[in-house]
Amino acid sequence: MNADLERLILLQQLDSTADAARRRLAEGPEREKALDARLDAARHRVAAAKDQLARNQGARRELEKEVAVHQNRLSKFRDQLMAVKTNVEYQAVQKEIGFAQGEVKAIEDKVLERMLEADELTAAAKRAETELAAEQKAVDADRRALNAEHTELQSTIERVTGERAAAVGAIDKQVLAIFEMVSRKRNGVAVAEARDGICTICHVRLRPQVFNTVRRNDAITQCDTCQRILYFASKNEVQGSGFSVQGSGSAGSNPS
Ligand SMILES: [Zn+2]
Numbered sequence: 001m002n003a004d005l006e007r008l009i010l011l012q013q014l015d016s017t018a019d020a021a022r023r024r025l026a027e028g029p030e031r032e033k034a035l036d037a038r039l040d041a042a043r044h045r046v047a048a049a050k051d052q053l054a055r056n057q058g059a060r061r062e063l064e065k066e067v068a069v070h071q072n073r074l075s076k077f078r079d080q081l082m083a084v085k086t087n088v089e090y091q092a093v094q095k096e097i098g099f100a101q102g103e104v105k106a107i108e109d110k111v112l113e114r115m116l117e118a119d120e121l122t123a124a125a126k127r128a129e130t131e132l133a134a135e136q137k138a139v140d141a142d143r144r145a146l147n148a149e150h151t152e153l154q155s156t157i158e159r160v161t162g163e164r165a166a167a168v169g170a171i172d173k174q175v176l177a178i179f180e181m182v183s184r185k186r187n188g189v190a191v192a193e194a195r196d197g198i199c200t201i202c203h204v205r206l207r208p209q210v211f212n213t214v215r216r217n218d219a220i221t222q223c224d225t226c227q228r229i230l231y232f233a234s235k236n237e238v239q240g241s242g243f244s245v246q247g248s249g250s251a252g253s254n255p256s
Pocket of ligand 1: 192199200201202203204223224225226227228
């Protein structure tokens with residue numbers, strides 16, 4: 001293989017590696033935000049559960065006050081009962097007592113409902129706390145992994161930058177200029193594999209003589225369409241018919 005072509009392939013690998021690392025690093029703030037959002041959601045569930053429990057307890061206290069009011073009335077009626085003179089009065093007070101007892105019973109039933117509900121709400125609040133603790137642990141672990149990944153990405157970028165500087169020095173200046181120009185125009189991808197007679201990045205079919213030249217890998221050849229520098233990887237050649245009618249990637253999106 002042409003030595004410069006070989007160096008350009010390496011250069012492209014280095015650029016693509018660095019590019020991917022930079023893009024992944026750039027996602028860092030979003031990924032941090034997603035971790036914060038997970039914790040916020042878990043904290044919110046705890047707060048909501050505690051709030052429900054507090055409202056339950058408030059409602060129960062109100063009901064107990066009502067019971068006390070009716071109990072008070074009951075004891076007054078019982079006092080009155082001692083003082084009544086006639087059977088009619090006696091029955092009237094007795095009726096009031098019966099009514100107040102009914103009230104107390106109804107409210108006490110409601111208190112009981114609230115107490116049962118409180119058991120569920122207390123359990124739910126505890127579950128939310130447990131889940132928050134678990135989420136905190138998981139988020140801490142994810143944050144550590146994220147930081148470790150960032151450190152590794154940084155060191156990848158540093159390593160690649162060093163390797164790139166070394167690789168660039170060995171490449172013919174004119175060839176390098178072509179690479180850099182195409183790289184700028186084509187989103188950082190200046191080298192493309194030619195396979196089955198097609199440029200695998202812009203998916204346009206190469207002229208037969210261009211593909212034949214590329215197959216030899218002994219010169220710097222550019223795609224007529226996207227200008228990328230083409231190379232041929234023999235291991236990827238599946239069948240001998242490089243120029244079949246139906247191109248594998250000629251339809252669909254064109255990322256060039
Ligand atoms: Zn192309």
